[in-house]
Amino acid sequence: MNEENINEIVEKVFQKAKSICSKKSKHALSKHIAESTFVSSRTIERLYDKYLDKKEGVGEQNEHTINVLCQYLGYDSYADYVKQNGLYTTISNVEAQKNDKSKVGKDDYRIWKVLAVVSLIVVVGLILGLSEKHKETLCMTWKTDHFEKVACVAGTNESIIPLDEVRLRNFRKVEVDLITDFFDETTQMPLIWYYKSGGKMEYYTAPGKHPINGKTLKEITEHMVDTYVPLHTYKKNSFVE
Template sequence: MKEAIIKEIVEKVFQKAEKECSKDSKHALSNLIAESISPSAKTIERLYDKYLDKKEGIGEQNEHTINELCKYLNYESYAAYVKQNFSDKKSADVITVGRRKNWKIAAVVSLIVVVGLILGLSEKNKETLCMTWKADHYEKVACSVSFKEKVVPLDEVRLQNFKKVDVNLTTDFFDETTGQPLIWYYKSGNSVEYYTAPGLHPVNGKTLKAITEYMANKTVPVHTFDESSFTQ
C-alpha cells in the first residue's frame, strides 16, 4: 500500500467525520469513526497523529485497518478505492499528455492498444481460474469445476496469505510494533477456528473477528491446572 494513498484516505475519513460530529477534537472524531468500523478509537487516533499531525515513530497500519477505513468511505476495500479513484486519474493524465505530445506519442499509444487487443484475444483460449477452499487453505481451480465444490474468483493475495492455523504458546497474536492483531477467529459453540487474515469464513461466509487479549489468553493459557503440568 502506498503511503500517499493511505494519507489521502485518512484525510477523507476525518473530513467525513467532521461533517457528522458536533465536536471537532481528535478524540471525538476518532470515537465517532470507531462506532462504524472495527478498529478501535485509539488506533484511529494514531492514524490522525501520523498522517494529519505528521508525528514520527508511529508504525505502519495493517491491511485490515486500511480496508475498514475505506468501508467508512463507502468503498468495499482499499483495492476498490484505488481502482475507482486512481484509474480515472490515470486515464485523465494519459489524455492530457496525448494533447501535449506530437503524433509520435499517439502512434506509440496506438501500438500499445493493438498489442493489448492481440494478447487479450489469445487469452480467450485459456481457461479462467478461480479458487476453492481445501481444509485449511485456498487452491487454484478451473472456474468450470464441479458444482459440488464452492469456487470463488481468484484472489492472489488471499490465496497466498489466508490460511487456517492451529495456535499455541509460540503463536504471535499481535504485531510487536503496532499492537494490531495477526490472527482472526471464528467461534461456534465450544469450537474456535483461527485464520491468518481478516475476511469471511471460507465455508459459511460469516465475518471473522480479530483476536483479542482475552481470547488469546483463554485459548492458550500460560498456566494449566492439569496434574501433568506440575513439577514432580
C-alpha cells in the first residue's frame, strides 16, 4: 500500500470524525472512530501520531485496518478507494527492498550464467586447440634406423607418412649376428625381415615396406642366415664362445 494514500485516508477519517463528534481531542476522535469501525482506539491513536502528528518510530498498519478505515469513508476497500479517486498504488518500502533483492539476485544469476557460458566456450576452445595441436603430429618420418613422430606439414625434404603407432613402436633397422634370435623358439616364425640390394643386406624387426624405397621386405630364412649373417659384429657380446 502507498504511504501517501494511507496518509490521505487517515486525514479524511479524522476530518469525518471531527464533523460528527462534538469533542475534537485525539482521544475523543479515536474513540469515536474505534466505535464505528471496531478497530481499537489505541490503533487509531497510533495512526493519528504517525500521519497527523508525524511522529517517528510508529510501526506500519496492517492491510485490514486500512480497508476498514476506507469502509468508514464509504468505500468497499482500499482498492476501491484508490480506483474511485484515480490514484496509483506503489509498493511499500519493504516490498521495494524485496524486489530490489530479487532484481539483484536475477542480475547475479545472469552474470553467473554469462560467466558459465564464457567458461564453457574457453574450455571447448582449449580442447579443440589441443586436438588441432595433436593432429599436427599425426605423421611420422624415417630417421636412420627408426620412425619418429613429426608434424604433418607439406613442403619439407623428409618423406612423411601417416602415423602408424604399431609400426612406430615395433619397426626398427638392426644389426644382426649369429646370436640374434631370428626365429620364435615355439612357433619357428621369423622375427627378422630383410632387404637385399647389390649384395648388401639390411635387417628389420617387423614386416612391411622398406622405409626409403617402399619395396616389400622379405622374411628371414635359415639359408639367408647361413649365407649372409656374419659370425659376429664388432660388439663384445656378439662373439661366439
